Amino acid sequence: MSIQPSPSSPPKAPAADTERVLIVGGGPAGLSMACALADAGISSCVLEAAPLSALQDPAEDGREIALTHPGRAVLEALGQWALLPPEEIAPLRRAHVFNGEAPEHLGFGTTDGQGELGYLVANHWLRRIAYRAVERRADRIELRTDCRVSGLNLNATPELAEVRLSTGESLRAPLVIAADSRFSTVRRMAGIGAQMRDFGRSVIVCRLAHSGPNEGIALECFHYGHTLALLPLNGGCSSLVLTVSAERAAEMQAWDAERFRAWVQAQLQGRLGEISLASPRHLYPLVACYAHRFTTRRLALVGDAAVGMHPVTAHGYNFGLYGVQKLANILGTAHAQCQDLGDAALLQRYAAKHRRRTWAIYQGTNAVVNLFTDERAPARLLRKGVLQIARRLPPLQAAISAQLTGRTPPLPLPLLRGLQALRAIRS
Ligand SMILES: Cc1cc2nc3c(=O)[nH]c(=O)nc-3n(C[C@H](O)[C@H](O)[C@H](O)COP(=O)(O)OP(=O)(O)OC[C@H]3O[C@@H](n4cnc5c(N)ncnc54)[C@H](O)[C@@H]3O)c2cc1C
Structure with missing residues (x-):
C-alpha cells in the first residue's frame, strides 16, 4: 500500500528512477532518512515489509530509548521532536551504577550538575513521530508498505541499481539505502559481512x-x-531492563506476573518502594553487529543495518540518527550540484565519518559488557577494582558522562586501548 500526499500538498507522480533514492526498511531510521533527504530536496521511495497500520499506530514494544542531546537535535531538525507530547519525554538526570550487593555506587551526571544527561522516549512514540513526519513530506516521499525486498542487483545499469520485491516487481535508482535492521538482508545480498556478537543473553523489558x-x-x-x-x-513509573542468560530469560518470561513482580521487588532491596507491573513484558535476544563496510557500489547502510548496539550504553538509535544526518548532508550537497547520488567517493565520505563516530563506542560498549557479565572470580575482582578506581577519578566519570550524553567526540584512543586491555586480561 502507498500513502497518498496529504490533502494540502499537490498530487505528484512518483519520481523517475534517476531522480529518487530507494530506502529499504521503514523503521525509525529508514523513515527519518526519507525525511532528511526530503528536506535536502531529494525524493525517495521507502519499501517496508510490514503493513501500513504497523507504521501509523505502532504497538507498544517495551523499549524506552535513551536519546542523547545530539540525537534530540536531529529529531528537532527533522520536525519530529515537536510532535512528541511533553508527557512522553522523561528527563534522565543522573545514572547510578551498583556492583553486586555493595551499597556504594558510581554516579554519572552532567559535568555542571545542571540539566539532563539525556531523555527517555518510548520506541513506539519514536516510530509514530517518524511516520507522521513522513506524511508531512508526502510530496517527496513515497511509502510502500506490505512490500518486502527480496533481491538486489547493484550493477543493473552503469547508472542504476535495482531491487526486486517479493511481488515480482523491480525498482531502479542511482542509490539504495538499507535500513532493514541489524539482521539486514540487503547488506547480505550486497556481499557486505558484519561482525555479529551474540552475547548469549536476553533482556526482558x-x-x-x-x-x-x-x-x-x-x-x-x-x-x-x-x-x-x-x-x-x-508519572511514578520506571522501565525495567533485566538482562539474564537466554535460557533463564525464556524461563522467567513464562512466570506469571505476580511471581515476576515479587522477584523484581526482592532484587530492588527497597529502592523505589512498592512496585507493580504497568505493561506486558517483552523479550529481546542481545545481538550486536558492526558492518564490515557501510557502503559499496550504489548502496549505503544506515541505522542498525550499519551498527546494531548492545543497549547498555543506549547509543543504538542515536547512532542511526547521526548517520541519517551525515548521509543526508552529503547527498544534499551533491544533489544541489547535480552529482550522481550513487557516486562512490560521496558514499565513502559518509562511511568514513560514520565509522569515526561509532567504532570506538561500539568496541568500548562490548568491552564493558564483557567485563560486567563475566562471573569468574578474576573478572569479579577486576570489575570491583574498575568501579573503585572510577569512583576516585572524577575526570574519568566526567568523560564517561560526556560519552553518554553524546556531547564529546568518540572515546579517546588511550581509554579505548585501556578497555581493550581489560578485555584481553579477562580472557
Ligand atoms: C531492549 C532495547 C533497548 C534499546 N535501548 C536503546 C536506547 O536506550 N537508546 C538507543 O539509542 N537505542 C536503543 N535501542 C536500539 C534501537 O531500538 C534501534 O537502534 C532502532 O530501533 C533501530 O532502528 P532501525 O530503523 O535501524 O531498525 P528497525 O527498527 O529494526 O527497522 C527495520 C525495518 O526494516 C523492515 N525490513 C526488514 N527487512 C526488510 C525487507 N527485506 N524489505 C522491506 N523491509 C524490511 C522491518 O520490517 C523494519 O520495519 C534499544 C534496542 C533494544 C532491543
Whole structure:
C-alpha cells in the first residue's frame, strides 16, 4: 500500500528512477532518512515489509530509548521532536551504577550538575513521530508498505541499481539505502559481512509503577548472574531492563506476573518502594553487529543495518540518527550540484565519518559488557577494582558522562586501548 500526499500538498507522480533514492526498511531510521533527504530536496521511495497500520499506530514494544542531546537535535531538525507530547519525554538526570550487593555506587551526571544527561522516549512514540513526519513530506516521499525486498542487483545499469520485491516487481535508482535492521538482508545480498556478537543473553523489558520517586535517576545494578537497569519515566513509573542468560530469560518470561513482580521487588532491596507491573513484558535476544563496510557500489547502510548496539550504553538509535544526518548532508550537497547520488567517493565520505563516530563506542560498549557479565572470580575482582578506581577519578566519570550524553567526540584512543586491555586480561 502507498500513502497518498496529504490533502494540502499537490498530487505528484512518483519520481523517475534517476531522480529518487530507494530506502529499504521503514523503521525509525529508514523513515527519518526519507525525511532528511526530503528536506535536502531529494525524493525517495521507502519499501517496508510490514503493513501500513504497523507504521501509523505502532504497538507498544517495551523499549524506552535513551536519546542523547545530539540525537534530540536531529529529531528537532527533522520536525519530529515537536510532535512528541511533553508527557512522553522523561528527563534522565543522573545514572547510578551498583556492583553486586555493595551499597556504594558510581554516579554519572552532567559535568555542571545542571540539566539532563539525556531523555527517555518510548520506541513506539519514536516510530509514530517518524511516520507522521513522513506524511508531512508526502510530496517527496513515497511509502510502500506490505512490500518486502527480496533481491538486489547493484550493477543493473552503469547508472542504476535495482531491487526486486517479493511481488515480482523491480525498482531502479542511482542509490539504495538499507535500513532493514541489524539482521539486514540487503547488506547480505550486497556481499557486505558484519561482525555479529551474540552475547548469549536476553533482556526482558517492561514498565513498573512504584510508590517511591525515581528522581530522574537511572539505576544500573550489576548483580552476579543478572543485570537490572531501571530507567526513570514520568508519572511514578520506571522501565525495567533485566538482562539474564537466554535460557533463564525464556524461563522467567513464562512466570506469571505476580511471581515476576515479587522477584523484581526482592532484587530492588527497597529502592523505589512498592512496585507493580504497568505493561506486558517483552523479550529481546542481545545481538550486536558492526558492518564490515557501510557502503559499496550504489548502496549505503544506515541505522542498525550499519551498527546494531548492545543497549547498555543506549547509543543504538542515536547512532542511526547521526548517520541519517551525515548521509543526508552529503547527498544534499551533491544533489544541489547535480552529482550522481550513487557516486562512490560521496558514499565513502559518509562511511568514513560514520565509522569515526561509532567504532570506538561500539568496541568500548562490548568491552564493558564483557567485563560486567563475566562471573569468574578474576573478572569479579577486576570489575570491583574498575568501579573503585572510577569512583576516585572524577575526570574519568566526567568523560564517561560526556560519552553518554553524546556531547564529546568518540572515546579517546588511550581509554579505548585501556578497555581493550581489560578485555584481553579477562580472557
Ligand atoms: C531492549 C532495547 C533497548 C534499546 N535501548 C536503546 C536506547 O536506550 N537508546 C538507543 O539509542 N537505542 C536503543 N535501542 C536500539 C534501537 O531500538 C534501534 O537502534 C532502532 O530501533 C533501530 O532502528 P532501525 O530503523 O535501524 O531498525 P528497525 O527498527 O529494526 O527497522 C527495520 C525495518 O526494516 C523492515 N525490513 C526488514 N527487512 C526488510 C525487507 N527485506 N524489505 C522491506 N523491509 C524490511 C522491518 O520490517 C523494519 O520495519 C534499544 C534496542 C533494544 C532491543
